Amino acid sequence: xxxxxxxxxxxxxxxxxxxxxxxxxxxxxxxxxxxxxxxxxxxxxxxxxxxxxxxxxxxxxxxxxxxxxxxxxxxxxxxxxxxxxxxxxxxxxxxxxxxxxxxxxxxxxxxxxxxxxxxxxxxxxxxxxxxxxxxxxxxxxxxxxxxxxxxxxxxxxxxxxxxxxxxxxxxxxxxxxxxxxxxxxxxxxxxxxxxxxxxxxxxxxxxxxxxxxxxxxxxxxxxxxxxxxxxxxxxxxxxxxxxxxxxxxxxxxxxxxxxxxxxxxxxxxxxxxxxxxxxxxxxxxxxxxxxxxxxxxxxxxxxxxxxxxxxxxxxxxxxxxxxxxxxxxxxxxxxxxxxxxxxxxxxxxxxxxxxxxxxxxxxxxxxxxxxxxxxxxxxxxxxxxxxxxxxxxxxxxxxxxxxxxxxxxxxxxxxxxxxxxxxxxxxxxxxxx
Numbered sequence: 001x002x003x004x005x006x007x008x009x010x011x012x013x014x015x016x017x018x019x020x021x022x023x024x025x026x027x028x029x030x031x032x033x034x035x036x037x038x039x040x041x042x043x044x045x046x047x048x049x050x051x052x053x054x055x056x057x058x059x060x061x062x063x064x065x066x067x068x069x070x071x072x073x074x075x076x077x078x079x080x081x082x083x084x085x086x087x088x089x090x091x092x093x094x095x096x097x098x099x100x101x102x103x104x105x106x107x108x109x110x111x112x113x114x115x116x117x118x119x120x121x122x123x124x125x126x127x128x129x130x131x132x133x134x135x136x137x138x139x140x141x142x143x144x145x146x147x148x149x150x151x152x153x154x155x156x157x158x159x160x161x162x163x164x165x166x167x168x169x170x171x172x173x174x175x176x177x178x179x180x181x182x183x184x185x186x187x188x189x190x191x192x193x194x195x196x197x198x199x200x201x202x203x204x205x206x207x208x209x210x211x212x213x214x215x216x217x218x219x220x221x222x223x224x225x226x227x228x229x230x231x232x233x234x235x236x237x238x239x240x241x242x243x244x245x246x247x248x249x250x251x252x253x254x255x256x257x258x259x260x261x262x263x264x265x266x267x268x269x270x271x272x273x274x275x276x277x278x279x280x281x282x283x284x285x286x287x288x289x290x291x292x293x294x295x296x297x298x299x300x301x302x303x304x305x306x307x308x309x310x311x312x313x314x315x316x317x318x319x320x321x322x323x324x325x326x327x328x329x330x331x332x333x334x335x336x337x338x339x340x341x342x343x344x345x346x347x348x349x350x351x352x353x354x355x356x357x358x359x360x361x362x363x364x365x366x367x368x369x370x371x372x373x374x375x376x377x378x379x380x381x382x383x384x385x386x387x388x389x390x391x392x393x394x395x396x397x398x399x400x401x402x403x404x405x406x407x408x409x410x411x412x413x414x415x416x417x418x419x420x421x422x423x424x425x426x427x428x429x430x431x432x433x
Contacts, residue, residue, distance in 0.1 A: 001425045002408070007178055009298040012419070018044065031049070031086060032161070032185065032186070032432045032433075033161050033163075034053070034054045034056070034083060034159070035054070036050065036051040036052065036054050036183075036184070037049055037050040037051070037183070037225045037227075037266060038411060040408075040409050040410065040411055041268070041298075041409070041410075041411050042265075042267075042268065042297075042298025042300065042320065042409050042410070043263075043264045043265060043266055043297055043298045043318075043320070043409060044223050044224060044225045044264050044265055044266035044267030044298070045085050045266065045409055046264055046296075046409060047223075047264060048223070049082075050182075050183060050223040050224065050225045050264075050266070051157075051181060051183075052081075052083075052157065052158060052159035052181060052182055052183030052225065052250065053077075053081045053082045053083040053084075053157060053158050053159035053183070054081065054159070055081040055157075056080075056081045056082050056083045056159075057081075057218050060076075060077060060080050060081060060082040061082070061083045061084070061085070062076070062077075062082070062083070062084050062085065063085040063087055063163070064084060064085070064086055064087070064090065065087050065088050065090070066090060066091075066094065066098050067090045067091055067092045067094055067152075067169075067172060067382045068094075068095070068096045068098075069090075069357070070084065070086065070152055070169075072385075073151050074152055074153060074154060074155060074158070076284070077155050077157075077158050078155055078177075079155045079156045079157055079366075080157065080212055081157045081158075082155075082157065082158045082159070082415040083158075083159045083161065084158065084159070084160045084161070085161055085162075085163045086160065086161065086162045086163060086167040086168075086169070086187060087163045087164070087167060088166065088167065088168070089166075089168045089170055090168065090169050090170065090172065090429065091170045091171060091172075092149065092150040092152075092169065092170060092171040092172030092192075093149070093150070093170075093171045101149070102193035103146075103196070106142050106143075106145040106146040106149065106195060106196075106281070107142045107145075107195075107196075108141040108142045108145070109138075110134070110138050111138035111139060111141070111142050112135070114402075115135055116136075116139060117244060117245075119133065119135045120135070120136075120199050120201070121245065121271055122201055122207065122245055123184070123412070125201060126201065127200070127201040127202065127206070127207060128201070128202070129202070130200060130201070130202055130381065131198070131199055131200070131201065136198075137195050139198065139203050140196075140198075142195070142196045143195070143196040143198075143212065145196070145312050146195050146196065147212065147213075148196070149402045150171060150172050150173055150192070150213060151172075151173050151175050151213075152172060152173070152174055152175065153175045153177060154174055154175065154176045154179065154182055155179055155183075156179040156180050156182065157179055157180075157181045158181075158182050158183070159182075159183040159184075159185070160174070160182075160183070160184050160185075160187070161183070161184075161185045161186050161187070161313055162185070162186035162187040162188070162429060162430075163186075164305045164430075165429070165430035165433075166188075166347065166430065167186060167187050167188065167189055167429065168187065168188040168429075169187055169188070169189050169190070169215075170190050170191060170204040170234075171190075171191055171192060171193060172192060172215075173192045173213045173215060173216070173217065174189075174215070174217070175217050175219065176216070176217065176218045176219065176221045176224055177217070177219040177220060177221060178221060179221050180221065180222045181222075181223045181224075182221065182222050182224045182225070183224075183225045183227070184216065184224075184225070184226050184227070184229065185225075185226075185227045185228050185229065185260075185432065186227075186429050186430070186431075186432045187229045187230075187429055188229070188231075188429045188430075189215035189216060189229060189230070189231045189232070189245075189255070190215075190232055190233070190234035190235065191232075191233055191234045191235055191236045191252075192213040192214060192215045192252065192253070193211070193213065193236055193251040193252055193340060194211035194212050194213050194251050194253070195251075197209045197210060197211040197249060197250060197251055198210050198211075198256075199244075200244065205250055205325070206245075206246060206247065207245060207247060207250050208247055208250070209244070209247055209248065209250045210250065211250050211251050211252060211253050212253055213253055214253050214254040214255065214256065214257045215231050215254075215255050215256065216231075216256045216257075217253070217256075217259070217263045218227075218256075218257070218258045218259070218291075219257075219259055219260045219262060220260045220261045220262055220328065221263075222262070222263045223264050223265075224262070224264070224265045224266075225265075225266050225268075226256065226265070226266070226267045226270060227266070227268045227269055227270070228268075228269045228270065228427070228428065228429060228431055228432050229268075229270045229271075229428070229429050230270065230271040230273065230428040230429040230430075231255035231256060231270065231271065231272045231273065231275070231278075232255075232271075232273045232274050232275070233252055233273075233274050233275055233378045234274075236251065236252075237273075237274055237302075238250065238252065238276055244317070244323075250276070252273070252275065252276065252277075253277065253282055254277050254278060254279065254310070255272050255275050255278050255279060256272070256278070256279045257279070257280045257281075257283065258279075258280070258281045258282075258295065258297055258317075259280065259281075259282060259283040259287075259291075260283065260287065260290050260291070261290040261291055261294050261295075261320075262294065262295060262297075263294040263295060264296055265296070265297045265298070266297075266298045266300075266406060267279075267297065267299045267300075267302060268298075268299075268300050268301055268302065269300075269302065269423075269427045269428070270302045270303075270427060270428065271299045271302070271303045271305065271427050271428035271429075271430070272302060272303070272304045272305070272306075272307060272309070272311065273303075273304075273305045273306060273359070274305070274306045275306075275307055275308070276307075276308040276309065277308070277309060277310050277311075278304065278307045278309065278311050279299075279309070279310050279311055279312040279313070280293050280310050280311045280312060280313050281295055281297050281312050281313065281314045281315065281317050281319055282313075282314060282315030282316045282317055282340065282343075283315075284315070285315060285341045285368065286342075287315070287316070288316065288342070291315065291316040291317070292316055292342065294298070294316070294317065295314075295316050295317025295319070296317055296318045296319075297312075297317055297318075297319045297320070298319075298320045298321075298407070298409065298410075299312065299320070299321045299322075300320075300321075300322050300323045300324065300410070301322060301323050301324065301414075301419075301422070301423050301426065301427060302324045302325075302423070302427060303324070303325045303327065303423050303424060303427045304324065304326045304327065304329065304336065305317075305327040306323070306328075306329040307326070307328075307329075307336070307363075308329070308332055308333060308334050309334040309335050309336075309338065310338055311326065311334075311336040311337070312337070312338065312415065313337075313338030313340060313365075313367070314337075314338060314339065314340055314343040314345050315340035315341050315342065315343055315368075316340075316341065316342045316343060317343060317344070317346070318344045318346075318403075318405055319343070319345045319346070320346050320407040320409070320410070320412065321337070321345065321346065321347045321348075321350065322346075322347070322348045322349050322350065322407070322410065323413060323414050323416075323419050323422075324347055324350045324351075324419070324423065325348065325350070325351045325352075325354065325419050325423040325424060325427075326351070326352045326363075327353045327357060328352065328353065328354045328358055329355070330357075330358075332356040333358055333362065334361055334362075334365070335363065335365035336352075336363045336364075336365075337363060337364050337365065337370070337372070338365045338367055339364065339365065339366050339367060339370050339399060340367045340368050340370065341367070341368040341370065342368075342370060342404040343368075343370045343372075344370070344371065344404055344405060345361065345370075345372045345373070345403055346372075346373040346403050346405070346406075346407055347372065347373065347375075347376070347377065347386070348373070348375045348376055348377065349375070349376045349413060349414070349415070349416045349419070350377045350378075350380065350416065350419065351377070351378045351379075351416050351417075351419035351420050351423075352377065352379045352380070352384075353380060353420065354379055354380055359389070359393060360379045360384045360386060360389050360390075360421045361389045361390045361392070361393035361394055362380075362390075362392040362394075363386050363390070364386055364387065364399060365397070366397035366398070366399050369400070370399075370400070371399070371400040371401060371402050371403050371404060372387065372399055372400070372401070372403055373401065373402055373403040374386040374387045374401075376416055377416060378416040378417060378419070381417065385418075387399060387401055391403065397423055
């Protein structure tokens with residue numbers, strides 16, 4: 001369908017200039033729907049900056065109210081400067097007419113979860129070999145059908161922005177893949193779940209269920225600004241999922257992944273909540289050819305609430321993490337900062353709210369030897385040298401100091417004592433107006 005025809009079908013919407021929220025407001029003409037990333041605001045401001053669809057003409061401003069309309073608008077945008085305004089809930093598990101879809105609608109003929117369980121039960125299959133055969137092939141075919149439905153690909157020079165306080169993408173996965181200059185703001189991403197997780201008996205000592213679909217993926221892309229969004233499992237928390245073969249039937253992957261040569265990304269004023277494997281920067285130790293010298297990411301003024309791990313986990317990249325608030329759960333917590341191969345993480349002026357019984361030594365986790373800079377971080381309102389505490393209490397995972405670089409692309413930097421108040425008040429979807 002031609003861009004003009006799609007635009008006519010979706011309906012064009014003129015943009016107003018609403019007042020800016022205190023946190024993250026740009027003060028630029030056109031309101032937050034056309035905002036560009038401010039100068040010096042993290043890595044995405046480097047090398048020309050990030051403007052998204054700020055220059056969109058009237059033919060490339062779309063208002064969408066269904067998942068099908070969003071996909072149509074993304075196709076119509078086709079790399080021209082575009083603004084896509086999301087109103088209400090876009091349910092990725094719905095057809096072109098908006099009727100709900102269930103997991104069974106994607107199942108390949110002959111696939112049966114009961115048969116899958118019986119076939120790959122460790123008592124029958126064992127733990128030595130990955131699963132294979134008819135039921136695994138049918139599971140993969142079913143998963144491919146779901147992927148075609150729930151993945152939406154964002155073109156270059158695009159802003160996707162929520163309108164009002166209740167714009168939500170439910171069950172969908174936005175893919176920012178191999179493009180430049182994208183802005184994503186003011187959206188709630190909820191429950192990107194996998195209908196067909198794969199059992200891997202070789203994953204760890206006792207096997208694991210592995211799933212697909214991050215809420216938002218930045219893959220091989222540059223100049224991406226992710227701002228004032230909320231990421232949550234919402235209606236389908238892991239705590240309510242069953243166990244099979246003694247392992248959690250995991251239907252969620254990450255909330256945000258930045259991978260495969262992605263570069264120049266700023267992640268600001270978001271809420272990441274109630275999740276396990278939350279935010280990964282670099283997805284493989286073997287990806288050095290793609291990732292070395294890239295994966296430059298800034299994380300600031302985000303709230304990480306009841307997160308188990310990966311906030312973030314880093315490989316290769318120069319990552320600046322400052323002024324974030326980490327609200328650690330009372331049980332199940334693993335770590336916040338994962339130090340991976342050739343990573344250069346700087347973690348400064350962050351605030352941690354830790355429950356009784358959780359030591360600040362656990363904030364850092366060594367995956368591979370790499371240096372890390374930690375400075376002026378506060379735990380429960382008091383300064384704590386996170387690196388020193390970690391090395392003293394977990395000597396078998398001793399980490400080296402000094403990431404070897406000093407971040408300069410920062411705007412307002414708050415004192416860590418006030419970070420919980422400032423971030424909790426300003427982060428997340430619905431705060432821009």
